Amino acid sequence: MRTFLLSLLLFGIGLASGWYLRDLRETGRHLAVPVPAPLPAAPAIAPDDVSPRTSGDEFHQFVSTHSSESAAARLDALAAFEQANGESFDTVMYRAACHLELDLPRQAVDDLLAAALLVRTAGDEAALEAKLGEATDRAARELIAANRFGELDRIYENITLALPELPVYFLELGLLRLRAGDPDSALSPLAQIQNHPQYGAQARELIAKAAASDTFDSASLEEVPLRVAGTQFIVDALVDDGRHVSLLIDTGAAMTVLDADVLERLGYALSGRREYFATASGVVEAPVVTLGRLSLGGTGISQLAVGGLQLPLPAGIDGLLGMNFLRHFQFRIDQDEGVLHLETMRPPQS
Structure with missing residues:
Protein backbone atom coordinates (compact mmCIF):
# COMPACT_ATOMS: atom_id res chain seq x y z
CA MET A 1 0.00 0.00 0.00
CA ARG A 2 2.82 2.35 0.93
CA THR A 3 4.60 1.52 -2.32
CA PHE A 4 1.48 2.32 -4.32
CA LEU A 5 1.06 5.72 -2.68
CA LEU A 6 4.74 6.57 -3.25
CA SER A 7 4.43 5.77 -6.96
CA LEU A 8 1.30 7.83 -7.23
CA LEU A 9 3.06 10.82 -5.63
CA LEU A 10 6.04 10.56 -7.97
CA PHE A 11 3.71 10.39 -10.97
CA GLY A 12 1.94 13.62 -9.89
CA ILE A 13 5.23 15.45 -9.39
CA GLY A 14 6.39 14.40 -12.87
CA LEU A 15 3.14 15.49 -14.48
CA ALA A 16 3.28 18.93 -12.82
CA SER A 17 6.93 19.39 -13.80
CA GLY A 18 6.10 18.60 -17.40
CA TRP A 19 3.34 21.18 -17.58
CA TYR A 20 5.64 23.77 -15.91
CA LEU A 21 8.44 23.22 -18.43
CA ARG A 22 5.95 23.41 -21.31
CA ASP A 23 4.65 26.80 -20.10
CA LEU A 24 8.19 28.07 -19.66
CA ARG A 25 9.07 27.17 -23.25
CA GLU A 26 5.94 28.92 -24.53
CA THR A 27 6.69 32.08 -22.50
CA GLY A 28 10.23 32.17 -23.76
CA ARG A 29 8.98 31.86 -27.30
CA HIS A 30 6.83 35.01 -26.82
CA LEU A 31 9.58 37.03 -25.09
CA ALA A 32 12.33 36.26 -27.55
CA VAL A 33 13.88 39.42 -29.13
CA PRO A 34 13.88 39.19 -32.92
CA VAL A 35 17.33 39.39 -34.47
CA PRO A 36 17.45 41.91 -37.33
CA ALA A 37 18.28 40.62 -40.75
CA PRO A 38 21.82 41.46 -41.84
CA LEU A 39 22.15 44.69 -43.79
CA PRO A 40 22.77 44.30 -47.49
CA ALA A 41 26.37 44.80 -48.40
CA ALA A 42 27.24 48.31 -49.66
CA PRO A 43 27.75 48.35 -53.40
CA ALA A 44 31.33 48.55 -54.47
CA ILE A 45 32.39 51.99 -55.73
CA ALA A 46 34.11 51.93 -59.04
CA PRO A 47 37.24 54.07 -59.32
CA ASP A 48 35.57 56.31 -61.91
CA ASP A 49 32.91 57.28 -59.34
CA VAL A 50 35.46 59.01 -57.12
CA SER A 51 36.52 62.52 -58.15
CA PRO A 52 40.30 62.54 -58.35
CA ARG A 53 42.16 65.01 -56.20
CA THR A 54 45.14 67.01 -57.36
CA SER A 55 48.14 66.77 -55.04
CA GLY A 56 50.39 69.76 -54.61
CA PRO A 167 32.12 95.15 -50.75
CA VAL A 168 34.26 97.00 -53.28
CA TYR A 169 32.33 95.41 -56.17
CA PHE A 170 29.00 96.70 -54.82
CA LEU A 171 30.60 100.15 -54.86
CA GLU A 172 31.95 99.69 -58.39
CA LEU A 173 28.53 98.55 -59.60
CA GLY A 174 26.81 101.55 -58.04
CA LEU A 175 29.38 103.96 -59.50
CA LEU A 176 29.04 102.41 -62.95
CA ARG A 177 25.26 102.82 -62.90
CA LEU A 178 25.52 106.40 -61.71
CA ARG A 179 27.99 107.04 -64.49
CA ALA A 180 25.50 105.66 -67.00
CA GLY A 181 22.84 108.04 -65.70
CA ASP A 182 20.77 105.34 -64.00
CA PRO A 183 20.59 106.40 -60.34
CA ASP A 184 17.59 104.20 -59.55
CA SER A 185 19.53 101.03 -60.40
CA ALA A 186 22.56 102.31 -58.48
CA LEU A 187 20.66 102.46 -55.21
CA SER A 188 20.39 98.69 -54.72
CA PRO A 189 24.11 97.76 -54.67
CA LEU A 190 25.02 100.89 -52.71
CA ALA A 191 22.42 100.12 -50.06
CA GLN A 192 24.10 96.75 -49.45
CA ILE A 193 27.26 98.45 -48.16
CA GLN A 194 25.94 101.66 -46.62
CA ASN A 195 26.93 100.46 -43.13
CA HIS A 196 30.29 98.98 -44.10
CA PRO A 197 33.14 100.38 -41.95
CA GLN A 198 35.36 101.16 -44.95
CA TYR A 199 32.95 101.90 -47.80
CA GLY A 200 29.80 102.92 -45.94
CA ALA A 201 30.44 106.68 -45.87
CA GLN A 202 31.09 106.82 -49.62
CA ALA A 203 28.06 104.62 -50.32
CA ARG A 204 25.79 106.85 -48.24
CA GLU A 205 27.07 109.95 -50.04
CA LEU A 206 26.40 108.36 -53.42
CA ILE A 207 22.94 107.20 -52.28
CA ALA A 208 22.10 110.78 -51.34
CA LYS A 209 23.25 112.02 -54.74
CA ALA A 210 21.33 109.29 -56.54
CA ALA A 211 18.18 110.13 -54.62
CA ALA A 212 18.62 113.83 -55.46
CA SER A 213 19.29 113.21 -59.15
CA ASP A 214 16.30 114.27 -61.17
CA THR A 215 15.17 116.09 -64.26
CA PHE A 216 13.72 119.55 -63.90
CA ASP A 217 11.95 121.48 -66.61
CA SER A 218 9.83 124.50 -67.26
CA ALA A 219 8.16 122.79 -70.21
CA SER A 220 7.62 119.16 -71.18
CA LEU A 221 9.17 119.89 -74.60
CA GLU A 222 12.27 122.01 -75.01
CA GLU A 223 13.81 123.15 -78.28
CA VAL A 224 17.49 123.94 -77.82
CA PRO A 225 19.29 125.85 -80.63
CA LEU A 226 22.11 123.92 -82.32
CA ARG A 227 25.31 125.09 -83.90
CA VAL A 228 26.84 122.93 -86.60
CA ALA A 229 30.58 122.35 -86.99
CA GLY A 230 31.10 120.02 -89.93
CA THR A 231 29.24 116.84 -89.02
CA GLN A 232 29.08 117.73 -85.33
CA PHE A 233 26.38 119.52 -83.35
CA ILE A 234 27.03 121.89 -80.49
CA VAL A 235 24.66 123.18 -77.80
CA ASP A 236 25.03 125.86 -75.16
CA ALA A 237 24.47 124.72 -71.60
CA LEU A 238 24.54 126.22 -68.14
CA VAL A 239 26.42 124.69 -65.19
CA ASP A 240 24.95 125.33 -61.74
CA ASP A 241 23.05 128.35 -63.11
CA GLY A 242 26.30 130.26 -63.32
CA ARG A 243 28.69 129.27 -66.12
CA HIS A 244 27.83 128.97 -69.81
CA VAL A 245 29.59 126.11 -71.60
CA SER A 246 29.51 124.83 -75.18
CA LEU A 247 29.09 121.09 -75.47
CA LEU A 248 29.44 118.82 -78.46
CA ILE A 249 26.63 116.25 -78.62
CA ASP A 250 28.20 112.77 -78.46
CA THR A 251 25.70 109.91 -78.29
CA GLY A 252 28.64 107.48 -78.20
CA ALA A 253 29.85 108.88 -74.87
CA ALA A 254 28.35 107.15 -71.84
CA MET A 255 29.22 110.03 -69.54
CA THR A 256 29.17 113.78 -70.06
CA VAL A 257 32.67 115.30 -70.02
CA LEU A 258 33.86 118.81 -69.23
CA ASP A 259 37.33 120.23 -69.65
CA ALA A 260 39.25 119.82 -66.39
CA ASP A 261 40.23 123.49 -66.38
CA VAL A 262 36.58 124.54 -66.69
CA LEU A 263 35.64 122.38 -63.71
CA GLU A 264 38.45 123.82 -61.60
CA ARG A 265 37.38 127.37 -62.47
CA LEU A 266 33.89 126.44 -61.33
CA GLY A 267 35.32 125.37 -57.99
CA TYR A 268 35.16 121.60 -58.37
CA ALA A 269 38.01 119.63 -56.79
CA LEU A 270 39.53 117.03 -59.11
CA SER A 271 41.28 115.08 -56.38
CA GLY A 272 38.43 112.63 -55.71
CA ARG A 273 37.46 109.37 -57.36
CA ARG A 274 38.81 108.54 -60.79
CA GLU A 275 37.39 106.33 -63.53
CA TYR A 276 38.43 105.03 -66.94
CA PHE A 277 37.47 106.87 -70.11
CA ALA A 278 37.92 105.85 -73.73
CA THR A 279 39.62 108.58 -75.76
CA ALA A 280 41.15 108.80 -79.22
CA SER A 281 44.55 108.08 -77.66
CA GLY A 282 43.31 105.07 -75.68
CA VAL A 283 41.80 104.42 -72.26
CA VAL A 284 42.78 107.01 -69.65
CA GLU A 285 41.96 107.49 -65.99
CA ALA A 286 40.38 110.82 -65.06
CA PRO A 287 38.53 112.43 -62.14
CA VAL A 288 34.75 112.35 -61.84
CA VAL A 289 32.72 115.05 -60.10
CA THR A 290 29.02 115.60 -59.54
CA LEU A 291 27.56 118.82 -60.92
CA GLY A 292 24.83 120.47 -58.92
CA ARG A 293 22.93 121.07 -62.15
CA LEU A 294 23.39 121.01 -65.91
CA SER A 295 20.74 122.88 -67.89
CA LEU A 296 19.84 123.13 -71.56
CA GLY A 297 17.28 125.88 -71.98
CA GLY A 298 14.64 125.38 -69.35
CA THR A 299 15.32 121.71 -68.74
CA GLY A 300 18.19 119.74 -67.31
CA ILE A 301 19.53 117.28 -64.75
CA SER A 302 20.56 117.81 -61.15
CA GLN A 303 23.36 115.86 -59.47
CA LEU A 304 24.92 114.77 -62.78
CA ALA A 305 28.23 112.89 -62.81
CA VAL A 306 30.75 114.28 -65.31
CA GLY A 307 34.34 113.44 -66.14
CA GLY A 308 37.10 116.02 -66.03
CA LEU A 309 39.41 115.45 -69.02
CA GLN A 310 41.77 117.39 -71.23
CA LEU A 311 40.37 116.53 -74.67
CA PRO A 312 41.56 117.69 -78.11
CA LEU A 313 38.34 119.56 -78.85
CA PRO A 314 37.78 122.33 -81.39
CA ALA A 315 38.36 125.85 -80.14
CA GLY A 316 35.47 127.16 -78.07
CA ILE A 317 34.18 123.70 -77.11
CA ASP A 318 34.20 122.95 -73.37
CA GLY A 319 33.20 119.30 -73.39
CA LEU A 320 30.89 116.52 -74.55
CA LEU A 321 27.19 116.06 -73.82
CA GLY A 322 26.89 112.32 -73.21
CA MET A 323 24.18 109.74 -72.73
CA ASN A 324 24.00 110.00 -68.94
CA PHE A 325 22.27 113.33 -69.67
CA LEU A 326 20.43 112.52 -72.89
CA ARG A 327 18.98 109.17 -71.72
CA HIS A 328 16.58 111.07 -69.46
CA PHE A 329 14.82 112.55 -72.50
CA GLN A 330 13.23 111.63 -75.76
CA PHE A 331 15.60 113.60 -77.95
CA ARG A 332 15.82 114.33 -81.66
CA ILE A 333 18.21 116.46 -83.71
CA ASP A 334 16.42 118.50 -86.35
CA GLN A 335 19.15 119.50 -88.80
CA ASP A 336 16.79 121.50 -91.01
CA GLU A 337 15.54 123.66 -88.15
CA GLY A 338 18.84 123.57 -86.31
CA VAL A 339 17.37 122.55 -82.97
CA LEU A 340 17.69 119.74 -80.44
CA HIS A 341 14.24 118.55 -79.32
CA LEU A 342 14.19 117.37 -75.69
CA GLU A 343 11.02 115.87 -74.28
CA THR A 344 11.03 114.93 -70.62
CA MET A 345 10.20 111.27 -70.10
CA ARG A 346 7.45 110.90 -67.52
CA PRO A 347 6.98 107.80 -65.37
CA PRO A 348 3.99 105.71 -66.41
CA GLN A 349 0.73 106.58 -64.72
CA SER A 350 -0.37 104.01 -62.14
Whole structure:
Protein backbone atom coordinates (compact mmCIF):
# COMPACT_ATOMS: atom_id res chain seq x y z
CA MET A 1 0.00 0.00 0.00
CA ARG A 2 2.82 2.35 0.93
CA THR A 3 4.60 1.52 -2.32
CA PHE A 4 1.48 2.32 -4.32
CA LEU A 5 1.06 5.72 -2.68
CA LEU A 6 4.74 6.57 -3.25
CA SER A 7 4.43 5.77 -6.96
CA LEU A 8 1.30 7.83 -7.23
CA LEU A 9 3.06 10.82 -5.63
CA LEU A 10 6.04 10.56 -7.97
CA PHE A 11 3.71 10.39 -10.97
CA GLY A 12 1.94 13.62 -9.89
CA ILE A 13 5.23 15.45 -9.39
CA GLY A 14 6.39 14.40 -12.87
CA LEU A 15 3.14 15.49 -14.48
CA ALA A 16 3.28 18.93 -12.82
CA SER A 17 6.93 19.39 -13.80
CA GLY A 18 6.10 18.60 -17.40
CA TRP A 19 3.34 21.18 -17.58
CA TYR A 20 5.64 23.77 -15.91
CA LEU A 21 8.44 23.22 -18.43
CA ARG A 22 5.95 23.41 -21.31
CA ASP A 23 4.65 26.80 -20.10
CA LEU A 24 8.19 28.07 -19.66
CA ARG A 25 9.07 27.17 -23.25
CA GLU A 26 5.94 28.92 -24.53
CA THR A 27 6.69 32.08 -22.50
CA GLY A 28 10.23 32.17 -23.76
CA ARG A 29 8.98 31.86 -27.30
CA HIS A 30 6.83 35.01 -26.82
CA LEU A 31 9.58 37.03 -25.09
CA ALA A 32 12.33 36.26 -27.55
CA VAL A 33 13.88 39.42 -29.13
CA PRO A 34 13.88 39.19 -32.92
CA VAL A 35 17.33 39.39 -34.47
CA PRO A 36 17.45 41.91 -37.33
CA ALA A 37 18.28 40.62 -40.75
CA PRO A 38 21.82 41.46 -41.84
CA LEU A 39 22.15 44.69 -43.79
CA PRO A 40 22.77 44.30 -47.49
CA ALA A 41 26.37 44.80 -48.40
CA ALA A 42 27.24 48.31 -49.66
CA PRO A 43 27.75 48.35 -53.40
CA ALA A 44 31.33 48.55 -54.47
CA ILE A 45 32.39 51.99 -55.73
CA ALA A 46 34.11 51.93 -59.04
CA PRO A 47 37.24 54.07 -59.32
CA ASP A 48 35.57 56.31 -61.91
CA ASP A 49 32.91 57.28 -59.34
CA VAL A 50 35.46 59.01 -57.12
CA SER A 51 36.52 62.52 -58.15
CA PRO A 52 40.30 62.54 -58.35
CA ARG A 53 42.16 65.01 -56.20
CA THR A 54 45.14 67.01 -57.36
CA SER A 55 48.14 66.77 -55.04
CA GLY A 56 50.39 69.76 -54.61
CA ASP A 57 53.46 67.82 -55.70
CA GLU A 58 51.80 66.70 -58.94
CA PHE A 59 50.71 70.23 -59.79
CA HIS A 60 54.09 71.75 -58.96
CA GLN A 61 55.67 69.19 -61.25
CA PHE A 62 53.18 70.14 -63.97
CA VAL A 63 53.99 73.85 -63.60
CA SER A 64 57.73 73.13 -63.78
CA THR A 65 57.37 70.88 -66.83
CA HIS A 66 55.36 73.41 -68.88
CA SER A 67 56.92 76.67 -67.63
CA SER A 68 58.69 77.44 -70.93
CA GLU A 69 55.59 76.94 -73.10
CA SER A 70 53.24 79.63 -74.39
CA ALA A 71 50.14 80.50 -72.38
CA ALA A 72 47.93 78.87 -75.02
CA ALA A 73 49.95 75.65 -74.89
CA ARG A 74 49.86 75.67 -71.09
CA LEU A 75 46.08 75.99 -71.18
CA ASP A 76 45.84 72.91 -73.43
CA ALA A 77 48.16 70.96 -71.14
CA LEU A 78 46.20 72.10 -68.09
CA ALA A 79 42.95 70.81 -69.58
CA ALA A 80 44.51 67.34 -69.93
CA PHE A 81 45.98 67.55 -66.42
CA GLU A 82 42.61 68.45 -64.88
CA GLN A 83 40.92 65.68 -66.85
CA ALA A 84 43.28 63.17 -65.22
CA ASN A 85 43.62 64.70 -61.77
CA GLY A 86 40.61 66.91 -61.20
CA GLU A 87 40.29 70.65 -60.59
CA SER A 88 41.74 72.36 -57.55
CA PHE A 89 42.04 75.94 -56.39
CA ASP A 90 45.61 76.02 -57.70
CA THR A 91 44.76 74.71 -61.16
CA VAL A 92 41.88 77.14 -61.66
CA MET A 93 44.01 80.07 -60.49
CA TYR A 94 46.69 78.94 -62.95
CA ARG A 95 44.09 78.95 -65.72
CA ALA A 96 43.08 82.51 -64.80
CA ALA A 97 46.72 83.60 -64.93
CA CYS A 98 47.08 82.09 -68.42
CA HIS A 99 43.98 83.94 -69.62
CA LEU A 100 45.38 87.20 -68.27
CA GLU A 101 48.65 86.52 -70.03
CA LEU A 102 46.66 86.08 -73.24
CA ASP A 103 44.92 89.43 -72.54
CA LEU A 104 41.56 87.72 -71.94
CA PRO A 105 40.50 89.32 -68.65
CA ARG A 106 36.82 88.46 -68.91
CA GLN A 107 37.64 84.74 -69.18
CA ALA A 108 39.97 85.21 -66.21
CA VAL A 109 37.10 86.67 -64.16
CA ASP A 110 35.00 83.59 -64.96
CA ASP A 111 37.90 81.36 -63.84
CA LEU A 112 38.26 83.27 -60.59
CA LEU A 113 34.56 82.97 -59.78
CA ALA A 114 34.99 79.19 -60.24
CA ALA A 115 38.09 79.27 -58.01
CA ALA A 116 36.02 80.93 -55.28
CA LEU A 117 34.17 77.63 -54.83
CA LEU A 118 37.48 75.83 -54.14
CA VAL A 119 39.01 78.17 -51.56
CA ARG A 120 40.55 76.30 -48.61
CA THR A 121 42.57 78.77 -46.59
CA ALA A 122 42.88 82.45 -45.74
CA GLY A 123 45.87 82.52 -48.08
CA ASP A 124 43.65 81.28 -50.90
CA GLU A 125 41.15 84.05 -50.16
CA ALA A 126 43.84 86.73 -50.28
CA ALA A 127 45.27 85.39 -53.55
CA LEU A 128 41.80 85.21 -55.10
CA GLU A 129 40.93 88.78 -54.08
CA ALA A 130 44.19 90.18 -55.48
CA LYS A 131 43.90 88.34 -58.80
CA LEU A 132 40.21 89.28 -59.13
CA GLY A 133 41.12 92.94 -58.65
CA GLU A 134 43.66 92.71 -61.46
CA ALA A 135 41.28 90.86 -63.80
CA THR A 136 38.30 93.19 -63.26
CA ASP A 137 40.47 96.28 -63.66
CA ARG A 138 41.73 95.03 -67.02
CA ALA A 139 38.22 93.93 -68.07
CA ALA A 140 36.89 97.40 -67.19
CA ARG A 141 39.53 99.09 -69.34
CA GLU A 142 38.75 96.77 -72.25
CA LEU A 143 34.97 97.16 -72.06
CA ILE A 144 35.00 100.92 -71.50
CA ALA A 145 37.25 101.29 -74.54
CA ALA A 146 34.64 99.36 -76.54
CA ASN A 147 31.77 101.35 -74.94
CA ARG A 148 30.27 98.09 -73.62
CA PHE A 149 29.09 99.29 -70.24
CA GLY A 150 26.26 96.76 -70.05
CA GLU A 151 28.71 93.88 -70.11
CA LEU A 152 30.83 95.47 -67.40
CA ASP A 153 27.66 95.91 -65.34
CA ARG A 154 26.98 92.17 -65.63
CA ILE A 155 30.54 91.31 -64.54
CA TYR A 156 30.28 93.43 -61.39
CA GLU A 157 26.81 92.10 -60.63
CA ASN A 158 27.96 88.48 -61.01
CA ILE A 159 30.81 89.13 -58.59
CA THR A 160 28.47 90.66 -56.00
CA LEU A 161 26.24 87.60 -56.23
CA ALA A 162 29.09 85.08 -56.01
CA LEU A 163 31.27 86.94 -53.50
CA PRO A 164 29.05 89.22 -51.39
CA GLU A 165 31.84 89.43 -48.81
CA LEU A 166 33.80 91.73 -51.17
CA PRO A 167 32.12 95.15 -50.75
CA VAL A 168 34.26 97.00 -53.28
CA TYR A 169 32.33 95.41 -56.17
CA PHE A 170 29.00 96.70 -54.82
CA LEU A 171 30.60 100.15 -54.86
CA GLU A 172 31.95 99.69 -58.39
CA LEU A 173 28.53 98.55 -59.60
CA GLY A 174 26.81 101.55 -58.04
CA LEU A 175 29.38 103.96 -59.50
CA LEU A 176 29.04 102.41 -62.95
CA ARG A 177 25.26 102.82 -62.90
CA LEU A 178 25.52 106.40 -61.71
CA ARG A 179 27.99 107.04 -64.49
CA ALA A 180 25.50 105.66 -67.00
CA GLY A 181 22.84 108.04 -65.70
CA ASP A 182 20.77 105.34 -64.00
CA PRO A 183 20.59 106.40 -60.34
CA ASP A 184 17.59 104.20 -59.55
CA SER A 185 19.53 101.03 -60.40
CA ALA A 186 22.56 102.31 -58.48
CA LEU A 187 20.66 102.46 -55.21
CA SER A 188 20.39 98.69 -54.72
CA PRO A 189 24.11 97.76 -54.67
CA LEU A 190 25.02 100.89 -52.71
CA ALA A 191 22.42 100.12 -50.06
CA GLN A 192 24.10 96.75 -49.45
CA ILE A 193 27.26 98.45 -48.16
CA GLN A 194 25.94 101.66 -46.62
CA ASN A 195 26.93 100.46 -43.13
CA HIS A 196 30.29 98.98 -44.10
CA PRO A 197 33.14 100.38 -41.95
CA GLN A 198 35.36 101.16 -44.95
CA TYR A 199 32.95 101.90 -47.80
CA GLY A 200 29.80 102.92 -45.94
CA ALA A 201 30.44 106.68 -45.87
CA GLN A 202 31.09 106.82 -49.62
CA ALA A 203 28.06 104.62 -50.32
CA ARG A 204 25.79 106.85 -48.24
CA GLU A 205 27.07 109.95 -50.04
CA LEU A 206 26.40 108.36 -53.42
CA ILE A 207 22.94 107.20 -52.28
CA ALA A 208 22.10 110.78 -51.34
CA LYS A 209 23.25 112.02 -54.74
CA ALA A 210 21.33 109.29 -56.54
CA ALA A 211 18.18 110.13 -54.62
CA ALA A 212 18.62 113.83 -55.46
CA SER A 213 19.29 113.21 -59.15
CA ASP A 214 16.30 114.27 -61.17
CA THR A 215 15.17 116.09 -64.26
CA PHE A 216 13.72 119.55 -63.90
CA ASP A 217 11.95 121.48 -66.61
CA SER A 218 9.83 124.50 -67.26
CA ALA A 219 8.16 122.79 -70.21
CA SER A 220 7.62 119.16 -71.18
CA LEU A 221 9.17 119.89 -74.60
CA GLU A 222 12.27 122.01 -75.01
CA GLU A 223 13.81 123.15 -78.28
CA VAL A 224 17.49 123.94 -77.82
CA PRO A 225 19.29 125.85 -80.63
CA LEU A 226 22.11 123.92 -82.32
CA ARG A 227 25.31 125.09 -83.90
CA VAL A 228 26.84 122.93 -86.60
CA ALA A 229 30.58 122.35 -86.99
CA GLY A 230 31.10 120.02 -89.93
CA THR A 231 29.24 116.84 -89.02
CA GLN A 232 29.08 117.73 -85.33
CA PHE A 233 26.38 119.52 -83.35
CA ILE A 234 27.03 121.89 -80.49
CA VAL A 235 24.66 123.18 -77.80
CA ASP A 236 25.03 125.86 -75.16
CA ALA A 237 24.47 124.72 -71.60
CA LEU A 238 24.54 126.22 -68.14
CA VAL A 239 26.42 124.69 -65.19
CA ASP A 240 24.95 125.33 -61.74
CA ASP A 241 23.05 128.35 -63.11
CA GLY A 242 26.30 130.26 -63.32
CA ARG A 243 28.69 129.27 -66.12
CA HIS A 244 27.83 128.97 -69.81
CA VAL A 245 29.59 126.11 -71.60
CA SER A 246 29.51 124.83 -75.18
CA LEU A 247 29.09 121.09 -75.47
CA LEU A 248 29.44 118.82 -78.46
CA ILE A 249 26.63 116.25 -78.62
CA ASP A 250 28.20 112.77 -78.46
CA THR A 251 25.70 109.91 -78.29
CA GLY A 252 28.64 107.48 -78.20
CA ALA A 253 29.85 108.88 -74.87
CA ALA A 254 28.35 107.15 -71.84
CA MET A 255 29.22 110.03 -69.54
CA THR A 256 29.17 113.78 -70.06
CA VAL A 257 32.67 115.30 -70.02
CA LEU A 258 33.86 118.81 -69.23
CA ASP A 259 37.33 120.23 -69.65
CA ALA A 260 39.25 119.82 -66.39
CA ASP A 261 40.23 123.49 -66.38
CA VAL A 262 36.58 124.54 -66.69
CA LEU A 263 35.64 122.38 -63.71
CA GLU A 264 38.45 123.82 -61.60
CA ARG A 265 37.38 127.37 -62.47
CA LEU A 266 33.89 126.44 -61.33
CA GLY A 267 35.32 125.37 -57.99
CA TYR A 268 35.16 121.60 -58.37
CA ALA A 269 38.01 119.63 -56.79
CA LEU A 270 39.53 117.03 -59.11
CA SER A 271 41.28 115.08 -56.38
CA GLY A 272 38.43 112.63 -55.71
CA ARG A 273 37.46 109.37 -57.36
CA ARG A 274 38.81 108.54 -60.79
CA GLU A 275 37.39 106.33 -63.53
CA TYR A 276 38.43 105.03 -66.94
CA PHE A 277 37.47 106.87 -70.11
CA ALA A 278 37.92 105.85 -73.73
CA THR A 279 39.62 108.58 -75.76
CA ALA A 280 41.15 108.80 -79.22
CA SER A 281 44.55 108.08 -77.66
CA GLY A 282 43.31 105.07 -75.68
CA VAL A 283 41.80 104.42 -72.26
CA VAL A 284 42.78 107.01 -69.65
CA GLU A 285 41.96 107.49 -65.99
CA ALA A 286 40.38 110.82 -65.06
CA PRO A 287 38.53 112.43 -62.14
CA VAL A 288 34.75 112.35 -61.84
CA VAL A 289 32.72 115.05 -60.10
CA THR A 290 29.02 115.60 -59.54
CA LEU A 291 27.56 118.82 -60.92
CA GLY A 292 24.83 120.47 -58.92
CA ARG A 293 22.93 121.07 -62.15
CA LEU A 294 23.39 121.01 -65.91
CA SER A 295 20.74 122.88 -67.89
CA LEU A 296 19.84 123.13 -71.56
CA GLY A 297 17.28 125.88 -71.98
CA GLY A 298 14.64 125.38 -69.35
CA THR A 299 15.32 121.71 -68.74
CA GLY A 300 18.19 119.74 -67.31
CA ILE A 301 19.53 117.28 -64.75
CA SER A 302 20.56 117.81 -61.15
CA GLN A 303 23.36 115.86 -59.47
CA LEU A 304 24.92 114.77 -62.78
CA ALA A 305 28.23 112.89 -62.81
CA VAL A 306 30.75 114.28 -65.31
CA GLY A 307 34.34 113.44 -66.14
CA GLY A 308 37.10 116.02 -66.03
CA LEU A 309 39.41 115.45 -69.02
CA GLN A 310 41.77 117.39 -71.23
CA LEU A 311 40.37 116.53 -74.67
CA PRO A 312 41.56 117.69 -78.11
CA LEU A 313 38.34 119.56 -78.85
CA PRO A 314 37.78 122.33 -81.39
CA ALA A 315 38.36 125.85 -80.14
CA GLY A 316 35.47 127.16 -78.07
CA ILE A 317 34.18 123.70 -77.11
CA ASP A 318 34.20 122.95 -73.37
CA GLY A 319 33.20 119.30 -73.39
CA LEU A 320 30.89 116.52 -74.55
CA LEU A 321 27.19 116.06 -73.82
CA GLY A 322 26.89 112.32 -73.21
CA MET A 323 24.18 109.74 -72.73
CA ASN A 324 24.00 110.00 -68.94
CA PHE A 325 22.27 113.33 -69.67
CA LEU A 326 20.43 112.52 -72.89
CA ARG A 327 18.98 109.17 -71.72
CA HIS A 328 16.58 111.07 -69.46
CA PHE A 329 14.82 112.55 -72.50
CA GLN A 330 13.23 111.63 -75.76
CA PHE A 331 15.60 113.60 -77.95
CA ARG A 332 15.82 114.33 -81.66
CA ILE A 333 18.21 116.46 -83.71
CA ASP A 334 16.42 118.50 -86.35
CA GLN A 335 19.15 119.50 -88.80
CA ASP A 336 16.79 121.50 -91.01
CA GLU A 337 15.54 123.66 -88.15
CA GLY A 338 18.84 123.57 -86.31
CA VAL A 339 17.37 122.55 -82.97
CA LEU A 340 17.69 119.74 -80.44
CA HIS A 341 14.24 118.55 -79.32
CA LEU A 342 14.19 117.37 -75.69
CA GLU A 343 11.02 115.87 -74.28
CA THR A 344 11.03 114.93 -70.62
CA MET A 345 10.20 111.27 -70.10
CA ARG A 346 7.45 110.90 -67.52
CA PRO A 347 6.98 107.80 -65.37
CA PRO A 348 3.99 105.71 -66.41
CA GLN A 349 0.73 106.58 -64.72
CA SER A 350 -0.37 104.01 -62.14
